[in-house]
Amino acid sequence: MLVSDFDFELPPALIAERPAVPREAARLLLHAGSVDPRALTVADLPGLLRPNDLLVFNDTKVIPARLYGRRARDPEVRVEALLLKPIGDRRWTAMARPAKRLKPGDRVLFDGGIVAETLGRDDDQIILRFDREDGELLLALESAGSMPLPPYIVAQRKADAQDKTDYQTVFAEKTGAIAAPTAGLHFTPALIERLKAGGVGFARVTLHVGAGTFLPVKVDRVADHKMHAEWGEVTAETVAAIAAARAKGGRIIAIGTTSLRLLESAARDGGLKPFAGDTDIFITPGFAFRVADGLLTNFHLPKSTLLMLVAAFVGLDAQRAIYAHAVEKGFRFYSYGDTSLLFRQASPE
Numbered sequence: 001m002l003v004s005d006f007d008f009e010l011p012p013a014l015i016a017e018r019p020a021v022p023r024e025a026a027r028l029l030l031h032a033g034s035v036d037p038r039a040l041t042v043a044d045l046p047g048l049l050r051p052n053d054l055l056v057f058n059d060t061k062v063i064p065a066r067l068y069g070r071r072a073r074d075p076e077v078r079v080e081a082l083l084l085k086p087i088g089d090r091r092w093t094a095m096a097r098p099a100k101r102l103k104p105g106d107r108v109l110f111d112g113g114i115v116a117e118t119l120g121r122d123d124d125q126i127i128l129r130f131d132r133e134d135g136e137l138l139l140a141l142e143s144a145g146s147m148p149l150p151p152y153i154v155a156q157r158k159a160d161a162q163d164k165t166d167y168q169t170v171f172a173e174k175t176g177a178i179a180a181p182t183a184g185l186h187f188t189p190a191l192i193e194r195l196k197a198g199g200v201g202f203a204r205v206t207l208h209v210g211a212g213t214f215l216p217v218k219v220d221r222v223a224d225h226k227m228h229a230e231w232g233e234v235t236a237e238t239v240a241a242i243a244a245a246r247a248k249g250g251r252i253i254a255i256g257t258t259s260l261r262l263l264e265s266a267a268r269d270g271g272l273k274p275f276a277g278d279t280d281i282f283i284t285p286g287f288a289f290r291v292a293d294g295l296l297t298n299f300h301l302p303k304s305t306l307l308m309l310v311a312a313f314v315g316l317d318a319q320r321a322i323y324a325h326a327v328e329k330g331f332r333f334y335s336y337g338d339t340s341l342l343f344r345q346a347s348p349e
Helices: 042-048 134-144 182-186 189-197 236-247 257-266 305-314 316-328
Strands: 027-031 054-058 060-062 066-071 074-088 091-097 107-110 115-122 125-130 174-177 201-207 230-234 252-255 275-279 294-298 339-343
Touching: 027 042, 027 316, 042 189, 042 339, 054 236, 054 257, 074 107, 074 125, 174 201, 182 294, 189 201, 201 236, 201 257, 230 257, 236 252, 252 257, 257 275, 257 294, 257 305, 294 305, 305 316, 305 339, 316 339
Parallel strands: 027 339, 054 201, 054 252, 060 174, 252 294
Antiparallel strands: 066 074, 066 107, 074 091, 091 125, 107 115, 115 125, 201 230, 230 275, 294 339
């Protein structure tokens, strides 16, 4: 398949810069064999699910991983760095601007008194060694760092204090992501209680969202794209919860593409098993799903790996119909936008 098969026209006005308030007021597009024409919101979710259905959420917590600073030997050179992953000995991989002007040995003076030395490059990333251990750095980032909003938002405005709340899910517990699992942003404690009261269960996985999820596809053929690995964990407790829900006739519904990718990674060799480690799973049309029956997911970028996953889940023709409907009806797109509830098999009723 060609990457161009996953392109579509999106009016810029439909790109959300802020989330809906309250969170569950976001619009919801339901697809169960066809697009449901009802005007639904996330608050309607309890009525769309059945007792014994199981929602699987990602409990990763976003790091305020974007730093701003200056090159020490030439303070006129402003530096922006997005920390990606710790690799030991106070070193992190990062994406930086202007990366080509940062040479090995260059020191960067970031906001908050954070100092790093440039060690070199690794493909499109740089390696920074910081002046403090990872634990101390994470504490410093809470005040000195900015939330790593996607480029299409940052192009319009910088992250602010409100984003530290808005760009974090209510499920967030385990620090390590550099992007939010955005389908989870629609949930509130009150909505969760309503779902539980209706007999819907919850289970957790952890996928520390990294470059693999959001990097653009730069090749022409889908098969030529290489996913960056991200660390994830599916516990024995979650495996047992999924088996129990299935035994009661419940459906397994992934809250977000990150949860779905991790569940399917843990079932790659057949049945679902506990999993802990890196995954570079790339889900495209033709993929054989083993775990997820449903998917709650926002509306994704043209030609992105996430859009390809949606096409794999519901079929390419259905994905195109869903997105054409969303554009026509003015749904809000991307991380802070509206959402969709998609079923692989017809009828959540």
